[in-house]
Amino acid sequence: MRALVVDHGESGPVRFADVDDPVPSSDEALVEIRHIGLNFGELNYVDQWPAGAVHGHDAAGVVVRAASDGSGPPEGTRVALGMTSHAWAERVAVSPASLGTVPECVDLADGAALGIAGATALRVLRKRSLLARDVLVTGASGGVGHFAVQLAALAGARVTALVGSPNRAAGLRELGADKVLSDLAEVEHRFDLVLDTVGGPLVARAWNLLAEGGTVHLVGYSSGQDTTFPSGALFGFGEPRSIATFGDMTPTSEELTDLLDLMAAGRLSAPVGLRGDWRDVGDAVQALFARRVHGKIVLDVL
Known part of the structure; x- marks a missing residue:
C-alpha cells in the first residue's frame, strides 16, 4: 500500500x-x-x-x-x-x-x-470553569487556536484571540472571539487563562498580563524562540499564578x-x-x- x-x-x-x-x-x-x-x-x-x-x-x-x-x-x-x-x-x-x-x-x-488540535484545546479549557472568565488564545489563526476560540466561547469565556498579523484575523470574531489583536500592547486587562501555542518572548509578555490565580498553559512553541523572564518577573504577592505544560498528547x-x-x-x-x-x-x-x-x-x- x-x-x-x-x-x-x-x-x-x-x-x-x-x-x-x-x-x-x-x-x-x-x-x-x-x-x-x-x-x-x-x-x-x-x-x-x-x-x-x-x-x-x-x-x-x-x-x-x-x-x-x-x-x-x-x-x-x-x-x-x-x-x-x-x-x-x-x-x-x-x-x-x-x-x-x-x-x-x-x-x-x-x-x-x-485529533491533536481539537483534543489539545478541549483538555486545556476543561481544567477550570470559564464562565465569565477572560481567556487569551495565542496563535489563534492556527488549528489549535481556531478550536480553542470556539470552545472557550461555548464555555462562557470572554475570549481574546492573538494573531501574528492583522491579515490572519479573518473569521475569528465569527467563531466567538470578543477581541482579535495582533499586539499584546493593545491589552488593557488581565487574563484568567492563557492558552499559548507560540512560545518564545510572547510567554513572558502573557505572564505579565496574567490575573491572580491565573494559569498560562503551554501547548506549543511554533516561534522556535527561547523564553526569558526579566529578574523578579516570577515573584509576586496574592493568589499564586502558574505556568503549566500540556502533558499527555493522546x-x-x-x-x-x-x-x-x-x-x-x-x-x-x-x-x-x-x-x-x-x-x-x-x-x-x-x-x-x-x-x-x-x-x-x-x-x-x-
Missing part, C-alpha cells in the same frame, strides 16, 4: 513509499483512510521520528475490519483517528481507544481536522466523540483552511511552513 513516510533528506519532511499492509492485533480495527490532517509539529520536528517510518497522527476513514475481540466500532463505521501512530497511509491498524465515531451529518474530512475516544457531537450539533466547526489531494503533500507542507493557511490542512487520500 501507499503511505507517507519520514524523509530526513532535502526532499523531506515526508515522501511517498510502498509499505507493507498493517496486520491488526485482536484488539485493533483496520481502517481505510480517506483523509489525513497535517500538523505543524509533526512536520517541522520530523527529525524526532526514524527515517522511513510511516508518519502522521490525525486522519479519518472507514472501518473495514472490526477488532476481532469484539471491541470498538463495527465494520462500515466512519471514524476519526486522533494522535494515532502511522496514520498517513491507505490503511491503518488502530486501537478503538483512539477512534471517534463520525456522525452522518458531519463531513468525514472535518473529522480528520480534529486523545481518547471519548474526547473525539465529544468534539464530533459538538460538530453534529452545529456548535463547533472544523478549521479547514486548505483542502487538497495527498499527492500534493509537498505543496501543502510549504503552505503550512509559510503560514499561508488559517486553520488546518486536510488532504484527501486518493
Whole structure:
C-alpha cells in the first residue's frame, strides 16, 4: 500500500513509499483512510521520528475490519483517528481507544481536522470553569487556536484571540472571539487563562498580563524562540499564578466523540483552511511552513 513516510533528506519532511499492509492485533480495527490532517509539529520536528517510518497522527476513514475481540466500532463505521501512530497511509491498524465515531451529518474530512488540535484545546479549557472568565488564545489563526476560540466561547469565556498579523484575523470574531489583536500592547486587562501555542518572548509578555490565580498553559512553541523572564518577573504577592505544560498528547475516544457531537450539533466547526489531494503533500507542507493557511490542512487520500 501507499503511505507517507519520514524523509530526513532535502526532499523531506515526508515522501511517498510502498509499505507493507498493517496486520491488526485482536484488539485493533483496520481502517481505510480517506483523509489525513497535517500538523505543524509533526512536520517541522520530523527529525524526532526514524527515517522511513510511516508518519502522521490525525486522519479519518472507514472501518473495514472490526477488532476481532469484539471491541470498538463495527465494520462500515466512519471514524476519526486522533494522535494515532502511522496514520498517513491507505490503511491503518488502530486501537478503538483512539477512534471517534463520525456522525452522518458531519463531513468525514472535518473529522480528520480534529485529533491533536481539537483534543489539545478541549483538555486545556476543561481544567477550570470559564464562565465569565477572560481567556487569551495565542496563535489563534492556527488549528489549535481556531478550536480553542470556539470552545472557550461555548464555555462562557470572554475570549481574546492573538494573531501574528492583522491579515490572519479573518473569521475569528465569527467563531466567538470578543477581541482579535495582533499586539499584546493593545491589552488593557488581565487574563484568567492563557492558552499559548507560540512560545518564545510572547510567554513572558502573557505572564505579565496574567490575573491572580491565573494559569498560562503551554501547548506549543511554533516561534522556535527561547523564553526569558526579566529578574523578579516570577515573584509576586496574592493568589499564586502558574505556568503549566500540556502533558499527555493522546486523545481518547471519548474526547473525539465529544468534539464530533459538538460538530453534529452545529456548535463547533472544523478549521479547514486548505483542502487538497495527498499527492500534493509537498505543496501543502510549504503552505503550512509559510503560514499561508488559517486553520488546518486536510488532504484527501486518493
